[in-house]
Amino acid sequence: MHEDDHDGLTPAQIAEAMKATPRGALALAGITTGLLMAAWLAMYFLVFLPRGSVG
Amino acid sequence: MSEADERAIVRSEIRWAVVAIAAVSVIMLAVIFAAIAMHINPPSNVERINPQDLHLSAEFTEANLGTKVEANGQITARIVATQFAFVPRCVVLPADRPVTLRFSSPDVIHGLLVSGTNVNTMVVPGYVSQVHTVLRKTGDLLMPCHEYCGLGHSEMSGTIRVVPSAQFRPGPDGRVACAAK
Numbered sequence: 001m002h003e004d005d006h007d008g009l010t011p012a013q014i015a016e017a018m019k020a021t022p023r024g025a026l027a028l029a030g031i032t033t034g035l036l037m038a039a040w041l042a043m044y045f046l047v048f049l050p051r052g053s054v055g
Numbered sequence: 056m057s058e059a060d061e062r063a064i065v066r067s068e069i070r071w072a073v074v075a076i077a078a079v080s081v082i083m084l085a086v087i088f089a090a091i092a093m094h095i096n097p098p099s100n101v102e103r104i105n106p107q108d109l110h111l112s113a114e115f116t117e118a119n120l121g122t123k124v125e126a127n128g129q130i131t132a133r134i135v136a137t138q139f140a141f142v143p144r145c146v147v148l149p150a151d152r153p154v155t156l157r158f159s160s161p162d163v164i165h166g167l168l169v170s171g172t173n174v175n176t177m178v179v180p181g182y183v184s185q186v187h188t189v190l191r192k193t194g195d196l197l198m199p200c201h202e203y204c205g206l207g208h209s210e211m212s213g214t215i216r217v218v219p220s221a222q223f224r225p226g227p228d229g230r231v232a233c234a235a236k
Contacts, residue, residue, distance in 0.1 A: 022067060029071070037078055044085055048095070054173035054188045055096035 139207030145233035149223035166202030
């Protein structure tokens with residue numbers, strides 16, 4: 001296969017795929033960041049605060 | 056790339072920056088809430104002590120180690136962290152009462168945590184590490200050294216024996232020790 005073949009896709013098809021790519025990246029980043037925040041908040045409220053005062 | 060596409064990218068980046076700032080703000084507010092409302096702070100005592108004569112100084116002599124109820128009612132446990140043991144190995148403290156833990160080291164840097172609690176501090180030679188806390192759970196809590204301190208590090212652990220407040224009975228000298236098992 002030649003490099004210029006673009007995996008058999010036409011420039012129009014590639015442009016269409018590139019439009020959707022940022023939405024996918026945002027969805028992936030949003031889900032992973034959301035899970036990270038949820039895990040942090042769960043540790044904070046379910047483990048850290050119930051263990052009580054220290055200082 | 057068209058101008059409209061570039062504007063869309065800038066908009067999405069600004070939105071993402073807002074999400075990141077919001078996440079950091081939530082964490083900062085939670086930490087401030089814990090500090091002000093729940094009195095959960097990193098131990099920040101700065102107190103010098105000479106590590107070379109630690110065992111000869113008034114506070115950390117062998118006879119003064121362990122748990123003592125002071126004349127004003129304050130409950131203090133003094134523990135020396137040394138290669139490769141905590142001295143004493145076991146201290147008794149009451150549940151649901153404010154207690155103070157004081158640590159020092161005559162040799163190298165140690166660290167400790169008390170399992171199931173927020174007690175967690177470094178023990179640096181030349182300084183006294185102090186932690187105020189209220190222990191909620193009764194039972195034997197493991198207190199391992201969590202700072203690599205030498206070949207015997209993995210064997211270095213102590214016990215915090217938390218007893219119900221009613222069973223915490225200091226002797227005439229105000230001292231309480233773990234009963235021999």
